[in-house]
Amino acid sequence: MILRLTWRNLWRNRRRSFITMTSVTFAVLLAVLMQSFQKGVFDYLVNNVVGFYYGYLQVHRQGYWEEQVVDNSFTQQDSVYNTIKRLPGVKEVIPRLETFILAASGNNSKGCMLAGTDPEKENRLSGIAQKITSGSLPGKNEKAVLLAEGFAKRLKVNAGDTLILFGQGYHGSTAAGKFPIRGIVHFGSPQLNEGLVFLPLEQAMELLGAENQLTSYALVIDDPSRLSAIQASVRKITPENFEVMNWKELMPDIANHIKADGASFYIFTGILYLIIAFGIFGTILMMTAERRYEFGMLTAIGMKKSRLGLILFLESLFITLIGVLAGLLASLPPVIYFNRHPLVLKGEMARIYEQFGFEAIFPTAVDPGIFITQSIIVLVIAFITGLYPVWHISRLDPYNAMKR
Amino acid sequence: MKKTVIDAHNLTRIYDEKTIPVYALNGVHLHIEEGEFTAIKGPSGSGKTTLLNMIGGLDSPTGGWVEINGTNITGLKGGALIDFRLHNIGFVFQSYNLIPVLTAWENIEFILLLQKRPATERRKRVNELLAQVGLNDKARKRPAELSGGQQQRVAVARALAPKPQFILADEPTANLDSVSASNLLDIMDKLNKEENITFIFSTHDQRVIDRARRVITLEDGKIVADTAPASIVHETTGEK
Ligand SMILES: Nc1ncnc2c1ncn2[C@@H]1O[C@H](COP(=O)(O)OP(=O)(O)OP(=O)(O)O)[C@@H](O)[C@H]1O
Ligand SMILES: [Mg+2]
Numbered sequence: 001m002i003l004r005l006t007w008r009n010l011w012r013n014r015r016r017s018f019i020t021m022t023s024v025t026f027a028v029l030l031a032v033l034m035q036s037f038q039k040g041v042f043d044y045l046v047n048n049v050v051g052f053y054y055g056y057l058q059v060h061r062q063g064y065w066e067e068q069v070v071d072n073s074f075t076q077q078d079s080v081y082n083t084i085k086r087l088p089g090v091k092e093v094i095p096r097l098e099t100f101i102l103a104a105s106g107n108n109s110k111g112c113m114l115a116g117t118d119p120e121k122e123n124r125l126s127g128i129a130q131k132i133t134s135g136s137l138p139g140k141n142e143k144a145v146l147l148a149e150g151f152a153k154r155l156k157v158n159a160g161d162t163l164i165l166f167g168q169g170y171h172g173s174t175a176a177g178k179f180p181i182r183g184i185v186h187f188g189s190p191q192l193n194e195g196l197v198f199l200p201l202e203q204a205m206e207l208l209g210a211e212n213q214l215t216s217y218a219l220v221i222d223d224p225s226r227l228s229a230i231q232a233s234v235r236k237i238t239p240e241n242f243e244v245m246n247w248k249e250l251m252p253d254i255a256n257h258i259k260a261d262g263a264s265f266y267i268f269t270g271i272l273y274l275i276i277a278f279g280i281f282g283t284i285l286m287m288t289a290e291r292r293y294e295f296g297m298l299t300a301i302g303m304k305k306s307r308l309g310l311i312l313f314l315e316s317l318f319i320t321l322i323g324v325l326a327g328l329l330a331s332l333p334p335v336i337y338f339n340r341h342p343l344v345l346k347g348e349m350a351r352i353y354e355q356f357g358f359e360a361i362f363p364t365a366v367d368p369g370i371f372i373t374q375s376i377i378v379l380v381i382a383f384i385t386g387l388y389p390v391w392h393i394s395r396l397d398p399y400n401a402m403k404r
Numbered sequence: 405m406k407k408t409v410i411d412a413h414n415l416t417r418i419y420d421e422k423t424i425p426v427y428a429l430n431g432v433h434l435h436i437e438e439g440e441f442t443a444i445k446g447p448s449g450s451g452k453t454t455l456l457n458m459i460g461g462l463d464s465p466t467g468g469w470v471e472i473n474g475t476n477i478t479g480l481k482g483g484a485l486i487d488f489r490l491h492n493i494g495f496v497f498q499s500y501n502l503i504p505v506l507t508a509w510e511n512i513e514f515i516l517l518l519q520k521r522p523a524t525e526r527r528k529r530v531n532e533l534l535a536q537v538g539l540n541d542k543a544r545k546r547p548a549e550l551s552g553g554q555q556q557r558v559a560v561a562r563a564l565a566p567k568p569q570f571i572l573a574d575e576p577t578a579n580l581d582s583v584s585a586s587n588l589l590d591i592m593d594k595l596n597k598e599e600n601i602t603f604i605f606s607t608h609d610q611r612v613i614d615r616a617r618r619v620i621t622l623e624d625g626k627i628v629a630d631t632a633p634a635s636i637v638h639e640t641t642g643e644k
Contacts, residue, residue: 005506008505009505012504293500294500297497297500298503300460301490301495301515301562301563302486302489302490302515303486303490303518304483304487305482306483307518397462397463398462398463399462402462
């Protein structure tokens with residue numbers, strides 16, 4: 001009987017129920033979309049920067065990150081490499097020798113980040129082979145470079161051209177060499193795309209006069225959500241004079257940006273939900289005022305207040321539940337669509353984003369967690385506002401309620 | 405001796421006690437026996453509704469007490485009082501008696517559901533009651549699809565459903581045209597005569613008063629007359 005009454009009451013003031021449902025639907029849709037975009041963009045950002053080059057964790061000699069020069073490198077030790085690689089959660093360890101160096105071709109010269117590394121391993125980390133726009137990946141010990149696309153453009157070079165690298169090597173030595181450009185690769189992160197040059201590790205050691213020296217191990221981990229735990233275990237097994245940094249420590253700018261954006265997102269959704277809460281509460285208030293006489297009549301003829309309260313509570317819960325379900329269903333297609341076909345900004349806006357070091361590409365994240373959290377928040381709101389009529393009924397006395 | 409269903413003693417109800425006190429009821433004694441068909445009349449504001457609310461357990465008196473079938477309901481609180489009403493008192497109000505989202509049939513069944521009666525009993529009783537008020541053909545109609553008179557008949561059927569001690573009706577015909585009103589009165593009259601159902605109703609309407617077998621007149625919260633109208637006095641003289 002309770003369910004029958006609840007259900008029929010829902011359809012009693014169709015327009016009002018419908019308006020309440022649609023407002024809940026839109027709120028859920030908006031919140032889910034916003035959070036999916038936010039998470040999608042950040043995942044994309046982190047993935048592009050962290051996943052494509054930096055790695056979630058890096059191990060260096062103590063002090064390297066402060067002063068990033070070859071002199072702060074460490075001597076390659078198989079024992080350290082192997083113990084890190086064997087840690088559970090660590091998928092891949094990439095030894096690198098990196099330095100800032102001048103690259104020149106023809107009359108153009110530009111500073112760049114030279115990464116001496118194993119091209120095959122880099123490919124396993126990020127699948128850069130698929131991002132190659134012209135040419136190919138250099139072989140393991142090949143004397144050839146792979147250039148980031150933006151950098152190649154700035155230097156006005158193409159695959160097949162020759163690049164001159166010139167700078168300071170290990171212990172004050174001079175580093176200079178001529179390298180054919182084997183391929184051009186596109187990076188999602190503008191920062192990387194504008195200034196990264198790959199050279200096979202042994203070639204880099206030779207160029208910089210740094211036999212057997214490394215500046216970092218970049219770590220690929222299998223579960224980013226366990227980052228701090230894995231960081232702690234890596235820390236435990238590496239010698240004292242090494243530093244173990246996670247991507248947030250490596251790139252505090254990005255971490256801060258994500259944090260700040262997250263905060264503004266919470267404020268925005270907070271306001272959105274406040275509006276929804278008042279909307280739901282308003283309809284409930286109207287409904288209880290309108291049906292006051294009926295409630296009085298029902299208690300007069302012998303209906304217990306607890307049962308009546310339950311019906312009203314279920315009514316508002318059902319309305320919201322239907323609204324939430326509709327909102328989730330409605331948000332599914334756009335979330336999935338924008339995950340497959342991210343929004344891409346063009347022109348001025350894109351340039352602004354790129355100046356800040358972000359690619360102007362906005363995909364959504366398809367994360368069940370988002371759908372679940374948003375639904376729970378709205379349902380909690382409905383639960384709380386739904387308690388109002390219950391309270392109202394508990395104080396109702398029939399002769400007053402039925403007075404007109 | 406006949407069974408006493410209502411025994412009200414020195415009932416007083418004061419509204420706005422702290423500001424300007426209004427004596428809606430002022431020392432009313434009332435004794436109602438099983439099978440009565442009693443009208444309560446009086447000018448507007450004389451306390452008719454207040455009196456019915458007191459004996460129906462919808463409001464509690466400022467002074468005095470009400471006993472129904474031997475139970476002092478003035479001491480009952482909250483859920484116990486609601487339960488008492490459910491099992492002992494049938495209510496018919498002036499209008500909007502029914503739950504708008506339920507059909508006539510379901511409205512009557514509703515009260516039996518509250519009493520947790522088994523389905524077969526409910527079905528039998530509802531059909532029987534609808535027949536008694538002459539609305540078998542309207543079973544599946546919702547209140548909005550029924551006329552005011554039909555709605556009141558459904559309300560009477562619902563009030564009867566739990567076999568209460570008596571039925572209270574506060575101006576049951578006030579919103580009805582005279583044909584519907586007399587129709588409703590016919591049904592109430594018949595139920596009273598044939599099934600010995602006790603009715604107590606308040607009214608302004610002289611035609612309704614004329615059909616009562618006992619008429620109580622209220623003025624300013626006091627009973628100023630308690631008689632049977634002339635036409636009925638003849639019939640009942642010598643019965644006691
Ligand atoms: N809740 C209340 N608060 C204050 N005064 C009230 C309240 N209810 C009734 N009264 C007063 O009590 C008196 C009796 O009211 P009651 O409703 O019992 O009269 P009534 O005989 O039913 O009148 P009517 O024929 O208009 O229905 C009136 O003076 C009324 O103004
Ligand atoms: Mg009245």
